[in-house]
Amino acid sequence: MSDLVASSLDMTFSAPNGESVHALQNVNFTLKEGELLSVLGPSGCGKTTLLNIIAGFLRPTGGSIKLNNTEIDGPGVERGMVFQQGALFEWLTVAENVNFGLRMKKNNKKETAAKVEEWLEIVGLQGFGETPTYQLSGGMQQRVALARCLINDPDLILMDEPLGALDALTREKMQSLVLKIWKETGKTIMIITHSVEEALLLGERLFVMAPRPGRLHKEYNLPFAEMGLQGDLREIKNDPQFVSNREEILSMIWNMEEEIMGKSN
């Protein structure tokens, strides 16, 4: 079973001046295969730290984090990443970006080309293979980033505020795309976001994190992702349960922010 298991994760950063920041404290959760998790929290709550630990870019100072029963040690292909700004290689074309992972594995070229075509079609970029990425709009760049990550067939997809830099309309389209990909591929996905609506829409499960020290504050199990597969996203946003959840979480985060302000003042 390709479960992601975090047990008593602890992360402390020590600054050169001797101060230390407790970024994560005693984080425990299990993410089952095929689950869609969104993580929400005020800034400084350690959500990006958590993601970087799972991706293998950081080593936790305490506790363990396992995927498929193996301890995570360094970055790996089985955990795909999608970054906020795409982090595309601008010197490569769309197709070359998408097939980057396969090229690194020195896959068969013909097979690779077929796969690239397939994935470009899924993310809605057919015919853009030869376009340089710097000529694409922000939304299209994120589609390339998604395809580049998915073509490697990872067990777990980690998204770090993937839609944060997009305008509202593009964002909504991309949210549908993420749901569609989740449905069609059955991948485990973990999304970090700072938008409450997005977290509710894209989260089958939703973690709200609290800052200082960073920890899991509350967990929700939500029906909206399933609903979004069939229905219109805007209608879901008017659903009374959606509205009440949104208000609850908003005021929760609002209070946390207030508390931080009070502490620092």
Next chain:
Amino acid sequence: MISAIAEYRGVIVGTIFIALIVGLIAAWIYGRKIIRTEKTDAVFGNPERALGGWYWVFAGVASILLIWFYFSWDAARSFFPDAANELCQVAKVESAMNPVRSTFPIQSRLLKGTSLLARDNLQLDLLDKRLLRSKFTDDEKATYGAAVGKLRAALTSLALPANFSEQTANDIQSIADRIDAVTASLADPNFPGQAEPAEQAAAQAQAGWGESSTEVPIKPTSDRGRKFDQVAKEISTIAKDFSKVRNLSDDFKATVAELNAEIKTLQQEVTDSALEADEKESRVKFIRQIGKLTKRIDDGTVFPPSALDPVEGAVRRFEAEKSNQKGGLNYIDALAMPAGTIVAGNTACSEQGSGRWLPKPSDTLGTLVRISNPDVGFKGIPLLWYEQKPVAEMVGFFIPDWVADLVPGEYPRHQEDGQINENLKTRVLNVATGNFPSITVPVPMGHIWDSILRVLAGLFLGIILGVPLGLFMGLSRFAKGFFDPLIELYRPVPPLAWAPLILTIFGIQDDGKIFLLFMVAFAIMVISARTGATGTQLSKIHAAHSLGASRRQIIKEVILPNSLPEILTGIRISIGVCWGTLVAAEMLAGTTGIGFVENVARKQSDYEIIWVTIILLGVLGLLFDLIMRWIITRTIPWRGKG
């Protein structure tokens, strides 16, 4: 064809000059009109106001060329081809008249006699003061003071009209009359009559203005020129006679003789006295000063205030007539030959002023065409040409000789019959040293090629060694810390400061220069590659890791392409700095290269070749930069868009 162009040089230059003026005015008018109609010009400060404007480029180029044509006197030579020869004759008159004219306040402030008197009186005053301050006895002071007073009286007596002899007055009048006679012949339209056929032929046979090493032909070619030439000869004789006229009356001569005798006696007295050595010395010194001053005035060059008036008047009349006879030449001299004039020497006339060190565009082009001819070249080497070289030589250059040593076996010894049996080892050695028959291929050569090759070789070495080290330093704390002191120790030293050392170690031929350029390029490439590597976005590295790239793949596929803009900019800077360093290094030592050409031309004061090399260096430097800019836009179109 080239000789035909040389023949019509004047017409061509004139046409270009007028075309440039017309073009400049047209571009200016067009540009002004555009300013009024272009909408981006409505708002001052709008950066788009600086875009475009080829007509201003044309105006700028035309202005530079016009200034060059004008200040090199190429325009003057084109429009007034005979003016230089005539001005040369005028210059002869100038230099002939100069000793006479300089006596009078015509181009100077004071009459010569006035300034002489002032100067000598000042010296006498100083002597008086020194005498007062001295530690001489009162008797000595009185004696020496009397001698100084006598000298002063003799000097003053020169200015007294009563002491002025009638003979001298007559001499002066005769000089004045002779000058007036020359002035009259200057005004005479028939003077000096028809030229002798032989004289005329000799004048016509002279090389024209700037056609040979003699810059301006010296023999007069026009009637006006012959007139001035003749006048110059006559004035020269008169000036010689005038310099012999002296204001020496019998009384004055007697006084001077008396003074000289007295000085001798005084000196003798001091030498014979029982004074200490240093006391003797100070007295002798003072007496010698009086003697020196006496010698200065005894030539009688001071006259009574109005004694030379007849000559002054004659000179002024002559100068007026000369200016009158010059006519249009006055304007040509002042306007068409700016910042200087033609001067006459003993054997030749020459341009003096900007026309001298700023060669004429037409001559410069002619020189470039001349030395571009591979049969002429410079110091026996063409500027840029090709030669047939055997392929074997190049193979021998690239394959190191020690390859043969690696082949198993022994090199053969000669046998008793004197034969040498070749084995595999010798055959490999033959290939490695280029000692085998092969076809020849054309290879570029010459001064320009040598310079370019050195820059490219130094740059190539700098890139292939500097870029990997720079990337390494950008990625590793060890490499950055370890190699940084090395780079930072030698990089701030101006490359030319290394030149004497490097040229001593590696020799003055290509090796030394290439190593020097390598040092220059290496530091720049290391720093640019390092900047490029450290500037890689962390998220891109993260992405590459997540996509399963190995360390080697990350360097090759992410860090290297990401650093490419910095690396290419580094190459562009390197080429520029290498180019500058190379030329200076070639000037220091070597036997080929553009810098060498310029250095030799400098030693020979060959301004045309100096300017040819300057222009060549500029054009080649620009060419390098344009190529690099083209490469940059072609290879990194994403720059600034990531």
